[in-house]
Amino acid sequence: QQPVQSPQAVILREGEDAVINCSSSKALYSVHWYRQKHGEAPVFLMILLKGGEQKGHEKISASFNEKKQQSSLYLTASQLSYSGTYFCGTEGSLGSQGNLIFGKGTKLSVKP
Amino acid sequence: DTGVSQDPRHKITKRGQNVTFRCDPISEHNRLYWYRQTLGQGPEFLTYFQNEAQLEKSRLLSDRFSAERPKGSFSTLEIQRTEQGDSAMYLCASSWRTGRAREQFFGPGTRLTVL
Numbered sequence: 541q542q543p544v545q546s547p548q549a550v551i552l553r554e555g556e557d558a559v560i561n562c563s564s565s566k567a568l569y570s571v572h573w574y575r576q577k578h579g580e581a582p583v584f585l586m587i588l589l590k591g592g593e594q595k596g597h598e599k600i601s602a603s604f605n606e607k608k609q610q611s612s613l614y615l616t617a618s619q620l621s622y623s624g625t626y627f628c629g630t631e632g633s634l635g636s637q638g639n640l641i642f643g644k645g646t647k648l649s650v651k652p
Numbered sequence: 653d654t655g656v657s658q659d660p661r662h663k664i665t666k667r668g669q670n671v672t673f674r675c676d677p678i679s680e681h682n683r684l685y686w687y688r689q690t691l692g693q694g695p696e697f698l699t700y701f702q703n704e705a706q707l708e709k710s711r712l713l714s715d716r717f718s719a720e721r722p723k724g725s726f727s728t729l730e731i732q733r734t735e736q737g738d739s740a741m742y743l744c745a746s747s748w749r750t751g752r753a754r755e756q757f758f759g760p761g762t763r764l765t766v767l
Contacts, residue, residue, distance in 0.1 A: 570753035581656075581743065581758040582695065589753055627694045631753055638683060638749060638756065639708060642694025 541566060543630045545643035552650045557616045560646045562628030564609040571604055571611040572629040572640055575622075582627060586613065615648070623650045654678070656759035658744050664765045665734055672730045673762045677746030684727050685756060686719055687743040695743055695758075701727060702749075734766045 543564045550558055562571060570589045573596070574582035586596030588604035588611060596602065601614045615622055625647045629640030657676045665671050677684045682703055687695035698717065699709045703724040712718070716734075721727040731738055741763050745756040 572753075572755065574758075581760045584755045584757060587753060587755050593752070595755065629694070638685065638747060638753060639697045639700060639711070640695075640756070641697065644692070645694055 541632075542641055543628055543643040545626075545628060545646050547646060548644070549647040550649070552618045552622075552648065554618060554620060554650055554652055556618055556650075557614070558618060558648060560613045560615070560626050560628075560648070562611045562613075562630070562643055564630050564632075566609065566632050568604075568606065568609050568611075568630050569633050570631040571602075572631070573600075573602060573611075573613050574627045574629065575624045576627060576645075577624040585626075618648075618650045620650050620652065623648055656744055656746050656757055658742075658759040658762050660762055661760060662763050662765075664767065666767050667734060667736060669734055670730065670732045671734055671764065672728050673742055673744075673764075674726055674728050675744030675746075675759055676726045677744070678757060679725075681746035681748045681757075682724075683747045683749045683754075683756075684721055685745045685747075686727070686729050687745065688713070689741040689743055689761070698729075731764075734764075736766045739764055739766045 573586040576582040625645040629642045685700040686698040689695045701721040716732045741761045743761045744759045747756045
């Protein structure tokens with residue numbers, strides 16, 4: 541039931557783009573994306589709901605394919621500050637009431 | 653705008669001792685969640701409250717774990733008779749939710765080390 545994230549790690553140069561994927565074997569109601577830097581708390585980036593509602597940061601975009609139970613996070617023109625581990629958390633139904641199941645994370649390193 | 657706070661930030665204890673962690677959510681949030689995170693893994697859901705009611709606790713790791721939110725404000729997570737396997741980061745998150753999913757805001761966590 542744990543969502544699968546890919547890739548596990550990615551190294552970028554500043555200004556390059558990256559896509560992080562999150563895939564579930566079960567139907568999804570919502571997908572939440574977080575970034576966590578070493579030793580810090582996860583920081584909210586984006587929430588995507590079944591039916592197309594989205595809410596998140598201006599410079600980050602994401603997609604949610606309900607039929608395929610997949611979500612992708614798009615990081616464009618990466619900056620050094622984008623470095624960290626990105627987690628997707630999934631909610632299988634409205635009844636899950638926010639009990640998120642997180643993937644193992646994708647470690648992103650942005651180098652100058 | 654004060655975020656979610658947790659206390660203590662670090663706790664070192666000996667095996668067999670009891671420990672208690674506190675979480676203060678964002679004041680207007682009605683939902684409070686506890687997660688555990690081990691190295692290299694994503695947060696693992698433990699339990700959650702809506703106001704003072706604990707609505708899900710089946711995912712608490714064992715009967716040594718318990719949580720309270722007595723007045724619908726701050727919450728405590730207690731681990732009794734700690735074991736070395738309990739060493740982890742314990743995260744608290746809060747959100748405002750009346751129906752549709754809403755973003756959760758995490759606190760800085762309490763890092764527990766059991767010797």
